[in-house]
Amino acid sequence: MKEEKEEKEKMENNEVEKTNKEENKKENKEKEMVPKEDYDALDDHFKRILAEFENFKKRSQKERETLYNSILSDVVEVILPVLDNLENAVKVETKDEEYKKGIELVLKQFNDVLKSKGVEEIEALGQTFDPELHEAVRSIQDETKGEKEVVEVYRKGYKIGSKVIRHSMVAVAN
Numbered sequence: 693m694k695e696e697k698e699e700k701e702k703m704e705n706n707e708v709e710k711t712n713k714e715e716n717k718k719e720n721k722e723k724e725m726v727p728k729e730d731y732d733a734l735d736d737h738f739k740r741i742l743a744e745f746e747n748f749k750k751r752s753q754k755e756r757e758t759l760y761n762s763i764l765s766d767v768v769e770v771i772l773p774v775l776d777n778l779e780n781a782v783k784v785e786t787k788d789e790e791y792k793k794g795i796e797l798v799l800k801q802f803n804d805v806l807k808s809k810g811v812e813e814i815e816a817l818g819q820t821f822d823p824e825l826h827e828a829v830r831s832i833q834d835e836t837k838g839e840k841e842v843v844e845v846y847r848k849g850y851k852i853g854s855k856v857i858r859h860s861m862v863a864v865a866n
Contacts, residue, residue, distance in 0.1 A: 765857045768811055772850060772858055775802055779848075806850075814849035816842045816860040825849060825856060830863035837865035 778799045786792050814825050821828060821840040829846060837843055842862045849860030 761852055761855060764809060764811075765852050765855060768806065768809070768850065768852070769857050775799075775806075776847065778802060810852050811850055811857070812852070814851055814856070814860045816845045816849065816862050818842065821862070821864045825851075825860060826862045826864075827859040828864045829861050832863055832865050834865045839866045841865045 778795065781795045782792070782799055816826055819826075819842050820838070821842055826842060826849065830844070832843055834843065841864070842860075843865045844863035845860055846863070847858075847861035850857045
């Protein structure tokens with residue numbers, strides 16, 4: 693009988709404990725629940741922070757690209773006179789054909805490197821004069837040419853994308 697009584701007490705204690713645990717769980721859930729207004733405010737705040745972060749990433753990416761292009765154009769601008777001299781060296785008459793081929797290969801390699809970095813030569817000869825791309829240093833009267841047509845290029849111009857690194861130095865007709 694004593695054993696039965698102890699067992700009964702244990703069962704009652706277990707039931708009381710279960711009831712207490714369930715009540716504690718309900719209380720904890722009620723404590724954890726956030727009022728709808730607070731939830732909406734937190735959700736709105738989270739969305740705003742997320743949007744600001746996305747804008748920051750886009751702005752940072754654009755700044756990096758702008759900085760890269762700016763540095764690249766500064767470096768290319770300094771190197772362009774070397775390119776001009778290589779082009780002039782190729783035009784010079786020489787008896788040593790191997791030497792001339794070597795200069796041509798260096799010039800080709802130089803142009804390939806510039807092209808791989810997005811540097812483009814500005815087309816000028818035969819084009820209509822554009823002050824955004826060309827620098828007029830001479831005017832020629834020629835009735836066979838169109839108005840404001842570029843008829844001679846004294847120095848090639850270069851650009852990266854839409855940014856002009858160096859304007860083409862040209863002669864313009866009419």
